[in-house]
Amino acid sequence: MERLIRVKYCKNGPIKYISHLNLVQVFTRALRRADIPMVISGGFNPRFRMSFGPPLPLGISSTSEYLDIRVKKKIEPEDLIYRLNVVLPCGLKVLQAKIIPLPSDSLVKIISSAFYIITLKLKKSVINLSKEDLDQNKENLNREILREEKVDRELKDLKKEIDKNIKGFLNQEEIVIEKQTKKGIKKINTRPAIINMSVKKCQDQILEINLWLNIGQEGNLNPRYVVEAWLSNSGYIFDIKQICRDGLYIKNQEVIDY
Amino acid sequence: MDIKKILFEELLDKVEKPGRYTGKEFNEIVKEENKSAVKIALAFPDLYEIGMSYLGFKILYEIINRRDDAVAERIFSPAVDMERLLRERQLPVFSLETYRPLNSFDIVGFTIQHELCFSNILNLLDLGGIPLKSEERKEEDPLVIAGGPGAFNPEPLYCFIDLFVIGEGEEIIEGIIEVYKKWKEEKGNRADLLEKLARLDGIYIPSHYKVSYFEDGKIKSIIPKKEEFIPIIKKRMISNFDQASYPLFPIVPNINVVHDRITLEVFRGCTRGCRFCQAGMIYRPVREKSVENLIKLADEILAHTGYEEISLSSLSSSDYSEIEKLITLLVDRFKEKGVGISLPSLRIDSFSVGLAQQVQRVRKTGLTFAPEVGTQRLRDVINKNVQEEDLYLSIRAAFKGGWRKIKLYFMVGLPTETDEDVEEIIRLMNKVDRMGREIIGRKININISVSAFVPKSHTPFQWDAQEEREALSKKIRYLKNKLNWRNISFSYPDINRSYLEAVFARGDRRLGEVLERAYYLGCKFDAWREQFNFEAWQKAFAESGLSMEFYANRVRKDDEILPWDHISCGVKKEYLLKEKEKALNGETTPDCRFDSCTSCGACERKDLIIWND
Incomplete structure (x- = not known):
């Protein structure tokens, strides 16, 4: 009796630096080590029947990733969680598993949005600079050599300001980014993909931003592009320290609860 | 300085394939800090993807880490982008296990897989904060050792490496650890350590030997500096290969590496006796693992x-004495789990194709054959004991068995080669192509890889000259033009790289200086086409006043002292000379497994278990 099991896992630490393609292999091998009775596809290249949710870009960690696997024998979700966690490499951990009635649409097809938390660290602020300063320093700004003494305001005070700034950013008709592809530079309007963006926290030179993006036919937008677009638009100089995917949704509901 | 913190917070986002530098793969061994343990860095002078495919380090990693009193960690050459970041921030190259700098290890062990990694060894030492030269190293610097096939002519590296391991590392590493531990407790100095280690079999300490030269650059003598240092260092070898330690918990990389599969070493050594092949000489004699043991492993x-995937690895796996039984058992055993078996090196015979068919019942990835040359005459000269008819039978079997893609290896520049031999490669290819069309009914894809012959030490061709670069280039160009068919993809070497390889393969100590100069001129990753800088190498030779021709293109007399004459792989010089003579007469030498003993010398040890009953 074939079963479909939906697995929720997290990906963080060193392993966030492997690509989606490599991740598929890492899971395949872990499933074999755990001796999970996987259904194997026929054909020239036998593979385990499994399918992943939308790929996570290299360098981004996640608290909620998904994977559907087909097993040929009954296996309890708790048992699966235990067996997999023993053999997964550092940074990958199964959090939940549940049996999904067959037939079921693939994760990629049903997942409609993703929630990200972006952690930024203040490098320099240009808030206090006059317009002339800005013009004069434009060159220098780019080289990130603005003098420290210009930074004399606590980031805390900036929360409202940044919030306002983001609202302005989102009010644009188009937010065009330039993406380097193999064929050259491609211009993409990212605005339709952004559901919402807001300040989560602003403390001790650390700024956390919530970003909620559509995932769908138009593709899976890398949140880094949106944040970089906002940074260059706003003039704030922050380093992106970390990006974490903190939820994948099917119609406003976290995948595992759907 | 917290390397780990800087690596994860600042560097990884800026480099290509960051997964090369993170470590933390499944089965990685991270031991707790233990001051008294002997810390060994297994340093691979190339990228992670190459190094993680190397069986030797997998074996040593497990042997060393199984001990409570020793630690082994991995270090690879950083790619150019990562190296730049490290140098900008003045960070040392570090291990993947504990992010420890290279110079904080007790012992740094390099493997020398080929001559074109020499500059990378220097680069790793420099990036690791270790003085390049042995004589400049202080008491607190690590002991720098090296092994692998490249150690059979170690001389060009003599001033950079404190100690060479000659032969099979798994046999000797524990002895080194024991001596090191004792020496550390006794608080001796560096010279003491080297003298103590010199007493182990299979250890070559270049500073214990003096080499003098004639005015024409040939070697006059190689003499031990003290009476207790042995004049000839014999390779260490596993006597009971079946029971030898084999890695049961190899690290599973998170990113793709070159050989991304289980390597099951079915036997070591090869006695086919191809006269150009160094591996076929230095790994003798043939020693097998039993079928039972292999299944268990x-x-x-x-x-x-x-x-x-499980790959049955060796120099010629279809020669394993019970290969059919082994394959049948393995295929049946792992079919249900979706695990395939693969044979990386196939001999040219229909038996081998039959085996390939059995293991690749599902995956038809392509078959590789190595006819090496175009004529039977030359094939006899190199002792490739294969008839042209065998090749056609094998290829026919492959096409009939459903393969649509084959790969063929050829070599040009072999001793006695004439234009006709090269011309005949084209005739052979025409025939293969026609066969494909007859059997399959359309053009088949053929991959041809042509390489330039590089004479290597410890082979019957060690006295021979490499053919002049111009002549080699001409031959390759000729083949490339003639085989410019749409269904053929043709790959060929950079002749300058083959030339440099030939220079260092039979180099002497004087090349140490050249190597150092080339390194300072920016040479590294010489094995990588895009990084190789031949002009810099030429400059280094010119500045040192040495000629590359002297090493690559000169025929040595039989009685000339060769730079590696004090290093023995067991195969005797008389045997190599005899083989050289036979080669020139076009006489072949059969495989001693199926014919009489050839008295090569490799088995002359009492404790050796060669055959499995």
Whole structure:
């Protein structure tokens, strides 16, 4: 009796630096080590029947990733969680598993949005600079050599300001980014993909931003592009320290609860 | 300085393939800090993807880490982008296990897989904060050792490496640890350590030997500096290969590496006796693992790694004495789990194709054959004991068996080669192509890889000259133009690289200086086409006043002292000379497994278990 099991896992630490393609292999091998009775596809290249949710870009960690696997024998979700966690490499951990009635649409097809938390660290602020300063320093700004003494305001005070700034950013008709592809530079309007963006926290030179993006036919937008677009638009100089995917949704509901 | 913190917070986002530098793969061994343990860095002078495919380090990693009193960690050459970041921030190259700098290890062990990694060894030492030269190293610097096939002519590296391991590392590493530990407790100095280690069999300490030269650059003598240093260092070898330690918990990389599968070493050594092949000489004699043992190993390693493929590895795996039984057992055993078996090197005979068919019942990835040359005459000269008819039978069997893609290896520049021999490669290819069309009914894809012959030490051709670069280039160009068919993809070497390889393969100590100069001129990753800088090498030779021709293009007399004459792989010089003579007469030498003993000398040891009953 074939079963479909939906697995929720997290990906963080060193392993966030492997690509989606490599991740598929890492899971395949872990499933074999755990001796999970996987259904194997026929054909020239036998593979385990499994399918992943939308790929996570290299360098981004996640608290909620998904994977559907087909097993040929009954296996309890708790048992699966235990067996997999023993053999997964550092940074990958199964959090939940549940049996999904067959037939079921693939994760990629049903997942409609993703929630990200972006952690930024203040490098320099240009808030206090006059317009002339800005013009004069434009060159220098780019080289990130603005003098420290210009930074004399606590980031805390900036929360409202940044919030306002983001609202302005989102009010644009188009937010065009330039993406380097193999064929050259491609211009993409990212605005339709952004559901919402807001300040989560602003403390001790650390700024956390919530970003909620559509995932769908138009593709899976890398949140880094949106944040970089906002940074260059706003003039704030922050380093992106970390990006974490903190939820994948099917119609406003976290995948595992759907 | 917290390397780990800087690596994860600042560097990884800026480099290509950051997964090369993170470590933390499944089965990685991270031991707790233990001051008294002997810390060994297994340093691979190339990228992670190459180094993680190397069986030797997998074996040593497990042997060393199994001990409570020793630690082994991995270090690879950083790619150019990462190296730049490290140098900008003045960070040392570090291990993947504990992010420890290279110079904080007790012992740094390099493997020398080929001559074109020499500059990378220097680069790793420099990036690791270790003085390049042995004589400049202080008491607190690590002991720098090296092994692998390249150690059979170690001389060009003599001033950079404190000690060479000649032969099979798994046999000797524990002895080194024991001596090191004792020496550390006794608080001796560096010279003491080297003298103590010199007493172990299979250890070559270049500073214990003096080499003098004639005015024409040939070697006059190689003499031990003290009476207690042995004049000839014999390779160490596993006597009971079946029971030798084999890695049961190999690290499973998170990113793709070159050989991303279980490597099951079915035997070591090869006695086919191809006269150009160094591996065929230095790994003798043939020693097999038993079928029972191999099945057991496969079971365990598979459970510990979860790989989808098991590769039966050796220099010529279809020569394994019970290969059919082994394959049948393995295929049946792992079919249900979706695990395939692969044979990386196939001999040219229909038996081998039959085996390939059995293991690749599903995956038809392509078959590789190495006819090496175009004529039977030359094939006899190199002792490739294969008839042209065998090749056609094998290829026919492959096409009939469903393969649509084949790969063929050829070599140009072999001793006695004439234009006709090269011309005949084209005739052979025409025939293969026609056969494909007849059997399949359309054009088949053929991959041809042509390489330039590089004479290597410890082979019957060690006295020979490499053909002049111009002549080699001409031959390759000729083949490339003639085989410019749409269904053929043709790959060929950079002749300058083959030339440099030939220079260093039979180099002497004087090349140490050249190497150092080339390194300072920016040479590294010489094995990588895009990084290789031949002009810099030429400059280094010119500045040192040495000629590359002297090493690459000169025929040596039989009685000339060769730079590696004090290093013995067991195969005797008389045997090599005899083989050289036979080669020139076009006489072949059969494989001693199926014919009489050839008295090469490799088995002349009482404790050796060669055959499995």
